[in-house]
Structures are given as structure tokens and as C-alpha cells.
Amino acid sequence: MNDFDPSRRRFLGHVGLAGLGVLGAGSLVGCASSASSPSGSGNSAITLQSNLSSPQAKVAMEKIIENFNKQGKGAASLNTVASETFRTQLPTYLTSANPPDLYTWYAGSVANDYASKNLLLDVSDVWQGMADYPESLRTLSTDAAGKKVFVPMNNYWWGFFYRKSNFAKWGVQEPKNWAEFVTLCQTLQSKGVPPIGIGLGDTPWVASAWFDYLNIRINGAPFHRELLAGKQRFDDPKVKAVFTKWREVLPYFDPKGKAYPFQEATTALLAGKTGMFLIGTFFADAAPKDALGDLDFFRFPIIDPAVPLAEEAPTDGFFASAKSANPAGTKALLTYLSSVEAQEAYVAASAGIVLPANPKAKASDSPLVAKGKAMLESAQELTQFFNRDSSDALQPTADTALTKFIDKPDQIDAILREWQAGAEKVFKG
């Protein structure tokens, strides 16, 4: 259940084609149109608008909805939409007169933003039955006014993934801190292997993981969140310190990584053409099943032991429209979706390596998943991801700044100035 499925991203191109007339001007209006007539009845069927369009995830969701309908607590239907269409249409759904009731989407600042505009249903009742959910998820699902607006389904983690057999062949081990990490890079380089894989070709947002991690390791998660919320400046010396650290390992990046997307970077890693790859577990969707047993990961090395440990754990789940025609039914479905049964069904049927949000639900049974789960549990703070902690609107500014830095690290001062200017425009609207 990840947001960055390549085929969905590529879908942008198609959407663009459809939306772009010769004169351009008309296409923007598409967003303003609102849908159909209002319906009155209080117990109408609930629509779940889902962006989980990969085949396994779609089947998993269909199964869950079918099970819910069997229980007789309401009638629900699933409407699966390609992720990129979903993303661009979501504001239209939420502001239309007769919106779908329930949506798959992200927790944190994304949900908070919609909640602040009174577009999301208060689901605090649903949370009364979710007492055993961890505090971190509870906080993540609460908006600025203290209402619960989100019900988490699962999360996943980011880490440096590598092949156990390759590390054994090269005679290297997982590093514990930054110094060991740099040494590891040097060793791999001396063996003729580009140490750090990356895939920025079609997926420049992958670079944001480096920025997020360096920032939460050096300046800590609270500063990171404030920066992404526009309360700190990108041209602050604290941000520059992130790039100074990054420059120490820049020579060890795979030079070809600029040209190809993360899926090909995954292939390069599995083929032993790169040493390791900082990526989220969704990359495993692009890995052949027989390679999964050989995969392992280590956490992003600790740079300053005094900074509380934080990890990236993007959380996916559901929020509901404030204008739902059937709030009681919507909450009943949300309650079901937060249950052990529904979440285990999803984990079992979906392809990616995900951790169910319900602490009683069992994750899939592999050492890799156990290790990931333990890493997230040992973290004092969880962050989401650049665009989830900030907004989709800020992501392009990061893509520009970070790919430029990787290309031209000398120009860092100018890059940070431009980034700050770009970010101000986004916050201004």
C-alpha cells in the first residue's frame, strides 16, 4: 500500500494528455467541476474510493469489502481509481456536493490539511474501539483541533537494503554509525562496486529519503517537521549542515542512478551492480520472489547519538468525507477496517512488505518483516515522508533542489536560496 507505484506515476503523462488542450486555459477548469446531485437517505450504501490499484492490493480490498457486506452492518462498494488520478481528483471529491464516503490516503499533515478546511469526518467514535493502537499512530491520526480524522491500516519502513550473499562475498558488515558507513562505502568502492544505489530518473522523489534521514539524524525530527511546515527556513545553516554531511558520501553514489528510476536501481542492486540502496519496502514489488529471502537491511546510520532516534514509517489508511450521507455506516466500515481480521486479510493478499497498524494483527512471517517491525518499535519518533510531512505541493521543490545538489554540490548556497524561495511560493499558495 504505497503511494509511489511507478506505473501510477507514469499515469501522470496520460492525465496530462487528457487535460491539455491546445490553448491550455480550459484544462484547469476540470478541477472545478463538481459532481452530481445530493442524495438524502441516511443509510445509503457506502462508497470506498480506493487508490490501491495494483492487482494484489485491489483483490485484497475487494475481499475485505465482501467480508464486511456479509456481516450485515451495512452495504459498501469499492471504487478503485488509478493512483495519480486519485491524487489529482481528491480535492474535487472532497469538495463536491455528493462525495464518496470513504477514501484510502495518508495520515499526518495531508489529513490535517483537509481537516483544517472542515472536509473530513470526525471519527473519534471509531477510535474508542481502538484502545490498543500505539500512541504514535493515535497522534498521527489526530488533527490540530484534537479530533481523530484518520484510521490507519498499515505502514512500512525505509532502510538500506542489500543482498546478504553479496555482503558476505565482499566480506563487509552492516555499519552502526556514520564513520563505519563511510568506511563501508570506501571498501565497496575499492572492490569496484558503486557502493550506494539510487534511482532518480523518473522518480526524483527517492532523493528526499536522503534529505529526510540526514535531517532527522542531524537536526532531529521536531526540526524536520517544523522545516517542512514552513516554520524554519531551507537556507538555515542547520539545513546546510545536512548537505555538508551528504557531500561526504556523494562520491560513492552510483553515477548511473541519475538516469534510471528506482525500479531499475532495484534491479542493479539485486544483480550486485550496486552495494546498497536506501529505499522503502515497496521496492520489493519490483523484485523477483526468489531474491526476497536473500535481502536484508540496516537502519540509516546514527550520526549524532544525542539526537533522539527517529525512523521514516509512512502510514496509509482511511479518512472519510465530512459530507458523507451515511456517517454511521461509514464509521461501521472504518471500525471493520481497523479490525485484526481485515488487516490480516490485507497483509496476506497484498504483495508489498507492510506492517498492519493494529498491534494484534500478525504481519507476514519473515525475518525481514520482524526486523523492520522491531526497528520501528525501537524508534522514539516516526516521520512519514517528505511529501507526507509537508505536502505534495512542496515535493517538486525538493526534487529540483536535491537532484541539482547531487549534480552540482558546489552550488549548495544558491540551491538552498532557490529552495527557500520555491517553498515560500508554495506556502503562500
Next chain:
Amino acid sequence: MTSVDERVLAAQPPAPANTRPRRRRGKPLSPLLVAFVLVPFAVESIWVFWPALQGFWFSLTRWDGLEPPTYIGFDNYAELAGDATFRGALINTVLWLVLFGGLSVIGGFGMALILQRERRGVGFYRAALFTPVVFSLVVTALVWRVFYQPDGVADELLRAVGLEHLIRPWLADPETALYAVILPALWRQIGYVMVLYLAGLKAIDPALHEAAKMDGANNWQRLRNVTIPQLKGVNAVVLSVIVIDSLRSFDIVWSLTKGGPYHSSELLSTYMYSTAFQSLRLGYASAIAVVIFVLALAVILGYLVRAFREDA
């Protein structure tokens, strides 16, 4: 392709001058005729004119697509004036117009000249050159991406001829990205322009060439003094097609580079799209759309004015 149809209509021979206009005073217009005018007009108003006007209104607002737009006057345009990315996109669009337009005219005309004479197998070559036009540009982009990828066909070719020092990440290098994207666009457009010119060449009266030959004109002289002047009508069609295709170029750039790396292959169209649907600054994106509209209008009006002046 409406412009082609318009040109074809415009190229119809004028009605003979001696027929007097018929008087229709007192005679009611046929309701069918009125319907033929009013129904399309109503449809156009809803789907073309009104959204275009609305687009102009949005360009005077700040709007995130969620809350109602706020009127801010010409602030968006003032911001455009100082926006370096916009300036880059504008320069790239002009560069695109010149390179993509110029080269596809030269290439298409050249191919048409080579392939105009009926020889055995010439149909195969014509079809082969036209094939890229059949594929959608998004598919074209996928094929070319494989061509450009690290250690892909482009790199292998360079290596085979001993030019490996030229190898670079073609689409990821800001120096080469725009040109690497123009190439597949050209690959497609040349076939299309060739077909237009082939039709034009076929329409030239062979007697003109024969007469020129009798007068002792060589190949080059016949090309300059007979063929090219006779192609005036086709040139106009090609010009309008090229200008419109350049200004609306989006798909190939978006599929190959999304305007990156760091805006180096950004066109006005891609910048408008990313501003609207990624940055969710719909007011600002509308301002860019208005600029594209004005540019297209300026080029088309400029052309129409010239065409009228020449006809007069």
C-alpha cells in the same frame, strides 16, 4: 488538425466573379441552417469559450483547488515576470519551436523530394517513415527511453564507433536533456510533414517542370524556381501545424523527463501542468496557460494578417 481543413477550404478556387450575389431579402432563413450555426456555437460556448474565459479569471486569483479562489489582481503575472523557471521554460519553448519546427520542415521536405518519384519499393519507404506517426507519443517515449538508458542502444552505438567519451546520462544531464527529447519528437514529426509535402509535390503540374527543362533549367534551378514557389499553399499548412504542435508539445517531454532534471527541459506546457497539478497553484498555472494562449494567438494572428495582405 482543424487548421489543415481550414487551409483546404481556403485553397478552394474562388467563385467566378461574374455571378451576382443572390438577394434574399424577405426570405426567412431555413431553421436547419440556423440550427447548424447555433447548436455548434452553444456546444463550443460551454466546452471551449466559457472555460477559456474562466481560465483567464482564475489567472487573476490565488487558488489551491480546495477553497474558493481569492482575487489578487495581476499578482500572478507580476510573479511570472520574475520567475526564472518560467523564463527558462519560455526560452526552451522558443528553442523547441525553432529546432523542432525548422528541422521537421527541412527533414520532411527532404524526404518528400527523395521519395516523390514512383520507383519500385518507394511505397515501403514512405510507409516506414510514416510509421512513427501512428504510435502515440507516450509509447514513442517509452521506446526512446530504452534507447537513452545507461548502457542502452545510444551508448552502445557510440562505443561501437569509438566515441565512448561522449557517453553521458542523456536524459538526466541538463546540457543534453532538451535535445534528447527533441529527437524523438522530430523522428515522429518528419514523417507527418513528409506526407503533407508529398501531397503538395503530387499536385504540381508536370508541364511546368517540362517547360523549365526545355528552357535548360538544371535540377537545382527547377527546385528553386518551380517546385518551391508551387508549394506555397502547403507551406502555410505545414507552418500552422508546426507552430500548433510546438506550443502544445507536452506528452513526449512529460513522459521522458517531466521537464527535469531541475527544469532544464521544461516547456511552458509542462511547467503549467506541474504548477497546476503537482504544486496545486491553480491561479498561477492559469496565468501560464494564458501566456501560452496569447503566444498561440499572436503566431496565428500574425500569420493570418500576412496571408490576407498577400491575398489582397
